[in-house]
Amino acid sequence: MTRQSVAKAHEKIQELAWEPLYHEPVSQYGTDYTFQKAKKKDPLKQVLRSYFPMQEEKDHRVYGAADGAIRGNMFRQVQERWLEWQKLFLSIIPLPEISAARAMPLLFRTVPNPELHNGQAIQMIDEVRHSTIQQNLKRLYMNNYIDPAGFNSSLRNFQNDYCGTIGRQFAEGFITGDAITAASIYLTIVAETAFTNTLFVAMPAEAAANGDYLLPTVFHSVQSDESRHISNGYATLLMALADEGNHQLLARDLRYAWWNNHRVVDAAIGTFIEYGTKDRRKDRESYAEMWRRWIYDDYYRSYLVPLEKYGLEIPHDLIEEAWNQIWNKGYVHEVAQFFATGWLANYWRIDPMTEKDFEWFEYKYPGWYDRYGKWWENYARLSHPNGHHPIVAEDVDYQYPHRCWTCMVPCLVREDMVMAEVDGQVRTYCHEACRWTDVEAFRPTYQGRETPNMGQLIGHREWETLYHGWNWADVVSDMGYVRDDGKTMVAQPHLDLGDQKKMWTLDHLRRMPPVQSPNVLLNEMSPEEREAFHANYVRGGPAGRPAPADA
Amino acid sequence: MTTAEAAPEATERSVPKPVFTDAEAGAKEFPDSKARRFNYFTPSKRKQSHYEDVTVEVQPDPRHYLAQGWLYGFSDGRGGYPLDWTVLKAWGGDRPEPERYPGSGGKGYDWPAHGWHEFRDPNEEWELTLYRYGANVVRQINQNVEIARQAKAFEQWNPNWVRFVERNVGAWMHVEHGLGLYLFANANRRAPTNMHNNAISVNSMHKIRFAQDLALYNLTLSEEIEGFDGKAHVDTWNEDPAWQGVRRVAEQLTAIDDWCEAIFAANVVFEPLVGELFRSHLVQHAAPGNGDFVTPTVVGAGEYDYAQRDLRYTKAMFQLLVDDKEFAQHNRQHLSAWLSTWVPRCLGAARELQPLWSQPDAKPPRFEEALDRAKSRFSGIVTELDLDVPKELNQ
Numbered sequence: 037m038t039r040q041s042v043a044k045a046h047e048k049i050q051e052l053a054w055e056p057l058y059h060e061p062v063s064q065y066g067t068d069y070t071f072q073k074a075k076k077k078d079p080l081k082q083v084l085r086s087y088f089p090m091q092e093e094k095d096h097r098v099y100g101a102a103d104g105a106i107r108g109n110m111f112r113q114v115q116e117r118w119l120e121w122q123k124l125f126l127s128i129i130p131l132p133e134i135s136a137a138r139a140m141p142l143l144f145r146t147v148p149n150p151e152l153h154n155g156q157a158i159q160m161i162d163e164v165r166h167s168t169i170q171q172n173l174k175r176l177y178m179n180n181y182i183d184p185a186g187f188n189s190s191l192r193n194f195q196n197d198y199c200g201t202i203g204r205q206f207a208e209g210f211i212t213g214d215a216i217t218a219a220s221i222y223l224t225i226v227a228e229t230a231f232t233n234t235l236f237v238a239m240p241a242e243a244a245a246n247g248d249y250l251l252p253t254v255f256h257s258v259q260s261d262e263s264r265h266i267s268n269g270y271a272t273l274l275m276a277l278a279d280e281g282n283h284q285l286l287a288r289d290l291r292y293a294w295w296n297n298h299r300v301v302d303a304a305i306g307t308f309i310e311y312g313t314k315d316r317r318k319d320r321e322s323y324a325e326m327w328r329r330w331i332y333d334d335y336y337r338s339y340l341v342p343l344e345k346y347g348l349e350i351p352h353d354l355i356e357e358a359w360n361q362i363w364n365k366g367y368v369h370e371v372a373q374f375f376a377t378g379w380l381a382n383y384w385r386i387d388p389m390t391e392k393d394f395e396w397f398e399y400k401y402p403g404w405y406d407r408y409g410k411w412w413e414n415y416a417r418l419s420h421p422n423g424h425h426p427i428v429a430e431d432v433d434y435q436y437p438h439r440c441w442t443c444m445v446p447c448l449v450r451e452d453m454v455m456a457e458v459d460g461q462v463r464t465y466c467h468e469a470c471r472w473t474d475v476e477a478f479r480p481t482y483q484g485r486e487t488p489n490m491g492q493l494i495g496h497r498e499w500e501t502l503y504h505g506w507n508w509a510d511v512v513s514d515m516g517y518v519r520d521d522g523k524t525m526v527a528q529p530h531l532d533l534g535d536q537k538k539m540w541t542l543d544h545l546r547r548m549p550p551v552q553s554p555n556v557l558l559n560e561m562s563p564e565e566r567e568a569f570h571a572n573y574v575r576g577g578p579a580g581r582p583a584p585a586d587a
Numbered sequence: 588m589t590t591a592e593a594a595p596e597a598t599e600r601s602v603p604k605p606v607f608t609d610a611e612a613g614a615k616e617f618p619d620s621k622a623r624r625f626n627y628f629t630p631s632k633r634k635q636s637h638y639e640d641v642t643v644e645v646q647p648d649p650r651h652y653l654a655q656g657w658l659y660g661f662s663d664g665r666g667g668y669p670l671d672w673t674v675l676k677a678w679g680g681d682r683p684e685p686e687r688y689p690g691s692g693g694k695g696y697d698w699p700a701h702g703w704h705e706f707r708d709p710n711e712e713w714e715l716t717l718y719r720y721g722a723n724v725v726r727q728i729n730q731n732v733e734i735a736r737q738a739k740a741f742e743q744w745n746p747n748w749v750r751f752v753e754r755n756v757g758a759w760m761h762v763e764h765g766l767g768l769y770l771f772a773n774a775n776r777r778a779p780t781n782m783h784n785n786a787i788s789v790n791s792m793h794k795i796r797f798a799q800d801l802a803l804y805n806l807t808l809s810e811e812i813e814g815f816d817g818k819a820h821v822d823t824w825n826e827d828p829a830w831q832g833v834r835r836v837a838e839q840l841t842a843i844d845d846w847c848e849a850i851f852a853a854n855v856v857f858e859p860l861v862g863e864l865f866r867s868h869l870v871q872h873a874a875p876g877n878g879d880f881v882t883p884t885v886v887g888a889g890e891y892d893y894a895q896r897d898l899r900y901t902k903a904m905f906q907l908l909v910d911d912k913e914f915a916q917h918n919r920q921h922l923s924a925w926l927s928t929w930v931p932r933c934l935g936a937a938r939e940l941q942p943l944w945s946q947p948d949a950k951p952p953r954f955e956e957a958l959d960r961a962k963s964r965f966s967g968i969v970t971e972l973d974l975d976v977p978k979e980l981n982q
């Protein structure tokens with residue numbers, strides 16, 4: 037279609053929108069936001085006559101590349117260290133994608149402008165595309181990569197794993213609660229506009245550096261749909277801003293969504309990029325450098341700040357604090373160390389770090405070795421079974437952390453941990469912002485204002501609590517992380533396949549002390565004991581070191 | 588990612604180096620080295636299909652694997668995809684969610700835990716298939732309309748037929764658009780499995796595409812036919828008494844809360860009694876006699892979407908519920924009640940369309956004859972689902 041005919045076609049399909057005369061469509065989702073009904077322009081300008089062939093053409097390229105990768109034996113040069121982390125990433129990501137599809141109807145009745153609904157419906161089908169094309173990539177990995185374990189079980193294991201629930205927020209946050217908070221602010225304004233750059237652009241670049249050019253092919257194709265979704269979000273945001281009564285809610289939701297995305301996405305993608313790579317060229321960008329460019333400069337400075345003049349209250353403090361966490365407080369390193377501490381509760385293998393890795397970390401993050409070096413040396417030392425326990429049950433100067441009740445990443449930057457008694461439970465939070473999210477934001481009133489449509493944080497949010505008192509071998513069997521000989525574990529703290537003596541089995545786990553839920557223990561304490569515990573915990577770290585005994 | 592700094596020519600460019608890792612399938616033997624299939628669900632046939640691999644279990648369920656439960660709830664504290672968003676039930680659905688407490692472990696019921704997970708879309712739609720199909724349809728329509736334009740095919744239309752197309756064929760785009768968005772796209776948030784919701788979203792796109800096909804065809808006709816009123820479809824939809832019955836029932840369909848009732852009422856009742864009545868028994872039959880060989884190709888694409896794809900998954904979806912090993916009786920009662928509710932509404936809308944039959948110069952087969960055919964098509968679908976044809980059909 038010519039440019040002019042596309043414009044004309046787009047104008048024509050505006051005639052499709054109509055207002056009901058006899059019955060209103062069902063209204064199933066609530067919001068505390070208010071919108072003025074006003075004639076709007078469809079921000080997407082997408083006509084299916086050109087959309088379908090365009091997507092089909094993109095598919096041709098993706099599937100052509102997939103065939104080429106297999107014919108060209110791509111897996112002979114793929115780094116296992118990298119592909120193993122894809123077992124986690126590719127179990128997480130199809131769910132947020134499909135949840136984004138499911139989220140679109142939340143906006144139909146709450147944003148009463150039919151001109152926007154066409155774009156939302158196209159986003160819906162885009163997201164079906166993303167979810168299934170990513171599942172397909174995972175299937176290809178399962179079929180062609182040396183170790184299918186973990187890929188073959190991913191959608192069972194993602195749903196019960198020690199890290200998996202963290203990632204699930206990135207999906208569930210889109211589909212429940214206040215419709216605008218979920219489907220507009222959390223999904224489009226923050227997750228898509230800010231964080232898909234690290235997900236779909238930065239991470240694929242790292243994949244390519246590790247011999248995998250299929251992930252970039254698929255994810256760049258996904259990312260090419262993203263600008264449309266960002267336009268959807270922007271149009272809704274501008275409409276919300278037009279009503280001053282919404283400003284307080286927008287400020288609340290931007291704080292929550294920003295902080296939660298930072299906690300969740302930076303934890304996962306930061307770990308994949310920094311600890312999942314073998315590319316240690318000094319001039320390759322670190323996650324912190326990428327973050328500074330994609331998120332701080334492109335999103336914060338160029339996208340958010342200009343909205344301030346329309347009355348958007350921007351959480352400058354939390355944006356600076358997220359950077360502070362990444363740059364000064366070692367957030368990504370703390371998370372990677374935690375994921376590796378519990379390697380046995382995962383369903384992928386985590387490669388030890390080597391001298392070469394140490395050197396790179398020290399160069400990119402000065403002071404890294406003093407903090408984390410010893411622990412990773414211990415990790416390598418304990419990686420093959422040799423009469424000792426997995427690292428979580430060995431004395432390596434690491435205090436097992438408490439979970440953050442809100443973001444479910446543990447309270448890793450020890451000094452930031454806060455506690456609150458909520459709904460009859462003493463909860464720990466990784467940071468004041470996560471306490472605020474639970475105690476103040478997700479409540480039916482906010483700063484004295486009624487917010488009856490606000491969602492709730494629910495569920496059994498500490499993984500450890502479900503297994504309190506269990507033997508580790510039973511935990512791993514219960515979750516189903518066992519290979520087809522009935523005893524070798526899916527997870528291993530090394531990449532040495534083929535030598536069965538080096539493989540950890542359920543038998544090794546039987547001898548370990550039982551799992552203890554930090555939160556259960558905390559709730560058993562007297563208030564004084566808890567205070568003392570808290571005072572001690574916040575003196576711990578970095579790298580999970582317990583507080584010094586004196587001082 | 589290479590460095591942006593200009594490097595002196597002699598130095599090597601900084602690029603990652605390929606390394607031989609031998610990480611391909613079969614390079615070594617070890618436990619699970621041959622376990623190359625998704626092991627968390629039972630395929631519906633002997634071998635798992637590609638469609639199942641990319642679809643099943645993406646949307647989790649606390650009854651089997653979702654150990655920690657849903658993490659976010661609505662303001663009433665309910666999260667995820669509540670089973671009671673429809674009154675219909677699938678076996679196992681009444682069992683409580685597994686209880687979780689300190690030391691409970693994370694195991695739920697064995698997969699699938701309940702009958703909803705047994706549904707598979709017989710069209711096996713996922714992204715590859717849906718874009719291939721959509722692209723083929725729009726290419727075909729484009730070509731048909733373009734050839735007709737070049738052949739000056741529209742010049743043969745008599746004035747009454749021009750009016751008929753601009754008003755009535757035009758008005759139908761609003762039905763497709765309204766249902767595509769507010770019934771089908773809306774329902775893609777409601778069903779308890781990914782198999783349901785993906786099939787429903789593909790149905791939604793069929794309708795939205797067909798609506799746009801009709802709008803863009805209307806645009807071409809405004810450019811090609813002298814005096815063709817490209818806005819007449821709006822007035823017809825808003826004011827023509829013959830169309831208000833269809834409009835009323837289409838709006839009423841979007842007002843349904845229960846997602847199963849919405850899909851059932853639309854695809855089992857409305858489509859055969861009103862949709863096919865208009866598209867097949869009026870437009871497709873009247874067009875050739877009035878010198879129009881083009882409109883049937885555009886309308887035919889939408890007809891094919893429904894008859895060959897959307898109805899197909901709908902039947903499979905409800906067949907499972909009608910045959911459910913625990914709740915067949917319960918489901919049949921509700922489905923029968925829905926038939927009794929929606930058949931009269933749709934028949935009413937169908938009858939109000941009757942004046943359209945006398946508008947073209949070359950008349951299509953009589954309205955009563957068309958309606959009889961639509962009714963027998965409807966009865967056939969209902970009988971195939973092993974439900975009783977409602978007595979309201981004969982009113």
Ligand SMILES: [Fe+2]
Nearest residue numbers: 133136163166
């Ligand atoms: Fe997406």
Ligand SMILES: [Fe+2]
Nearest residue numbers: 440443466470
């Ligand atoms: Fe947190």
